[in-house]
Amino acid sequence: MSTIDRTINEQEAGELKTKLHDLWREPPGFIGWFAHVHHTSIGKRFFVTAFIFFLLAGILAALMRLQLSRSESHLISPDLYDQIFTTHGTAMMFLFAVPMMFKAFSTYLVPLSVGARNIAFPRLNAFSYYIYLFGGILLFGALLLNTGPDTGWFSYVPLSGPQFSPGKRVDIWAQMITFTELSALGVAIEVITTVFKLRAPGMSLNRLPLFVWSELVVAFMVMFAMPAVMLSSTLLILDRLIGTHFFNPAEGGDPLLYQHVFWFFGHPDVYIIFLPGTGIISAVLAAFSRRRVIGYMAVVLSVVSTGFLSFGVWVHHMFATGLPALGMSFFSAATLMVVVPTAIQFFLWIATLWTGKLVIRTPMLWALGFLFVFLIGGLTGVMLASIPLDLQVHDTYFVVAHFHYVLIGGAVFPMFAGLYFWWPKITGRMLSETIGKWHFWLFFFGFNLTFFPMHMLGLRGMTRRVYTYPPESGWQYLNQLAGFGAVLMVFGILAFLVNAWRSWKGGAPAGDNPWGASGLEWGTSSPPPPYNFLFPPTVNGREALWDAAPDQPVVTGFHNDSREVLATKAIDADPEHISEMPGPSYWPFLAAVAVGGLLIGSMFTPWAVVWGAIPVTAALVGWFWPNKNEVERRRSREIWEPEN
Amino acid sequence: MRRIGYGLLLLLLAGCGTHQQSVTNSAGTQAARIEILWWWMLGILTTIFVIVVGFVLGAVSRRRGGSEQMPEAQVIDSARDRRLSRVILVLVIMVILFEFGFLVASAIVTKYERGMSSKNPVEIQVIGHRWWWEFRYASSQPSEVVVTANELHLPTGVPILIKASSADVIHSFWVPNIAGKRDLIRPYQTSMWLQVDEEGVFRGQCAEFCGHQHAHMAFYVVAEPMNRFQAWLQAQKAPAKEPLEHKARQGRDVFMKSPCVTCHTIRGTDAGSRVGPDLTHVASRSFIAAGTLPNTRSNLMQWIRDSQSVKPGNLMPSMDLETSELESLVAYMQSLK
């Protein structure tokens, strides 16, 4: 490869546009939908599906608020209430938070942010979507059939074991985890490969956008954390279905093993949900402060160290179990330590705001709201790190308040910031600022009104997961206040749906870069063409568009008759080789159906694993079986890497 | 603005309610220490919150960019950025120091708890069941062991040793006014020391989701001076009194012929099953069904006849008895003081 100065004329570029469009576009129509493999298409599906699960889980929360608004209410039976709170938590954590913050945002934005034409392993990406969708349908389908899981979103044994939870409810929960974790692991591999190998020349690792850094760290965390929950749910289902004894104390098993394995996943999981939010906030704050975030290196190191440290704190979920004091103190200290990198990020963001020329648009409102709400959640988190304090408020509404402040503050607020920020890029249209402001303030006030009183409820003795409470407790008033706040949140969400609808139907055209932001994604049209960039870009600094030279080079030299992309070196992003991406394919969908069949069948009989393996194998063989024409085309132009 | 003021006032007033089950109304030694830690931390962290939000709002009000157009991206003043980074470094060090102090304070509270011990403590075994509490007052003499349910009497002013375990799923023993909670996990038996310093009646509740009636698994703690406690314990040791009323004696016959005997013990009779709560002195308790209903005649009738409506899914079936049988049964129950 050599850098050649060459000019491109208008006519050439126009021809190229048409060629690339035909080459990269997705197959049209309803049937064609099942063969899409471009990350913008799959990314949009992740966004929409995750948001729908958010709404569904939110409806369940509203039902809970309704039930709890009166003491000793008979509105919802305990059996149904237990299914509702379990499904609410499970759906929010597994079907909304991780899919939205990690899978949706990464799939759509990471390839664009690094200047790639598509995400690595596009068919795996499509498969990841379908298997996630099927898992979600499994969970809500079960709820509709009155076999929803009812033992809480972390489903402790022995309650969830074969003796105390007969039937299929917990099996469905455990298998749903397998669906969603397969999905997340797939996306993790794609993100890591994309970020390391498909970056624009010039985008060395120390020029990676902060948003991409956060998703990269999260991808690694997913690979280390998800296996733990895969294991805990698999061991649970084995105990339930084929009589193994992992958690059965009568035969040498131990319920605490479940807690350790689950929370080894569970704690990093919440940082998997939170860290993408920090990346989004960095992007939004930079754009609306009209300056890059202060302390790039410190932010990157904070994100990385938060990722690491989050694996060392899981026992703080188990302070009440009577473990040895010395061991627990270690985890108490580690929990306080993990706060520090996040505090560093907070200070750097505030310094960025302080020295910036702030423009307050809706994305910025959500970013500011995040600072307020997540700070409260983080501070109650500091309280919970103390073993004696935790022993009082653990498993009460104080903890419910804490984790909603950090999850809604740390994920939902950044999610809306990101949605308002990138909506113009994804759809090509602007959202309304006026409705956006209504959305924000309704949700902000509603959220605080709902969850702040819960701190007090916890201190007043109200425990978690209760379907009702006695009138003498005095808890009714605060519960009603919380219910009123929930109504405001609902109106806020409705405002967003109205905003989205109106924009979709006829919002103002956005143009390439309505915010004057600096990421590479803003250097192509809104929405991006099916090939993302007419010419793959190169970069000159950390803020790609702001640091671009007047004559910033672009990449040419592709055959443009197949889906070729440029792969670059892992550290410095120097051009390295040409890789060919697959075109549209039905195999990811078919493979997902086969895998889904195997997983669901195995809830009823272990033989499903054997028989189900046959269609799965067939689908995978079909997936990888090469196409004759493509083989011949590639054979005619092979350039082998020299051995050294 | 006014609405916010009203809201805050209401929130504060909402704090007034029952204090029987409250972290901030400590009557026990541990709870008192934790409460001190709590108020200090609330104060300090609220201050930090106000300062940080102050800076955010300050930044927002300080420098605004243009109104319509997005202004050009700024040229960076590296020197100023570096100065700010140094300030942040100092702040981070302060955060670390503060957290270290908090860790030490927490350790002190914990250490105090573990430092408790006594030569001859009152030792009580707590066993969590779905959905009721078994309390066994230890004694060197097996015949002196007191078994009761759902109402825990404790002497004030002395260390008490609780040995807690579960008969089935994970439960959690928690009386906020007295101390932090402890999970009950089969097969483990965990020990915890308690001390109650003030007389009173406090409510505890299971704090680990244990199934459909987790919400109705409460218990009452009656803290009283040692002499009254000993008197109560003596009375509990005695087997069931012979009922004086004819109706109550009829009720005993109903009890012995009904499914009741398959689950309940009444010492002094042939009923000796340990599946459900010990009823030997059930009439001495203020509540029934694990703190769910006050112990009155009509509630007893409702509970026995239709427990599945009071606690749907609980392990006591509703009893299909004739009214006269039910009335005499309740009379018998009420005689078991």
Add this chain to the structure above:
Amino acid sequence: MGTRELTPRAVIDVSRLPNVVFAHHSLLWWGTMGLALIEGMFLAILIGAYFFLRTRVVEWPPGILPPHLLWGTLNTVLILVSLVPNALVKKSARKGDLRKVRIGLLIMCAIGLVALLIRAFEFPSLGVRWDANAYGTAVWVLLGFHTTHLITDCIDTIVLTVLMFTDKVEGKRYMDCYENADYWYFVILIWIPVFLVTYIAPRLL
């Protein structure tokens, strides 16, 4: 897109870059390493669970003898021996030597199938059922985990071998063979801790 891409500008021409690459240059390598990391983590936690369960009882194995060593050791030898043909496949694939690749892959297929056959004898030689106690559960699941990978790698290798005898041989196929060999290295690598924990640890703990 505005008019930027239509105006004359400088370019980087990549037309002469290779398109058949190996080792950490290829995207597939990253995918394979990702899989290895995930499955390795799964195994690490599973082994952690094994040792956790060990601390819960006095005797280990509880009330029975440790597994017989015959079949497990036999399989270990076979698996270690497979390092040689596996390396052959990898080296020949790098050079594009079709004949050697075919031979190597056929040997690997045979080894894989024999290993699975031996595995079928290993399970009963554990001397305990999976539902007898926690120890039995742990060793069956450990062995089962490795067996799953053995099966998938076998199927992978068979499909690839078939492909190498069709008219679909191209640079990309050699990349596939190279990465499949990496996956086999992974299966060999994880066998070592599984073997040690399943067969040796009960004799030492």
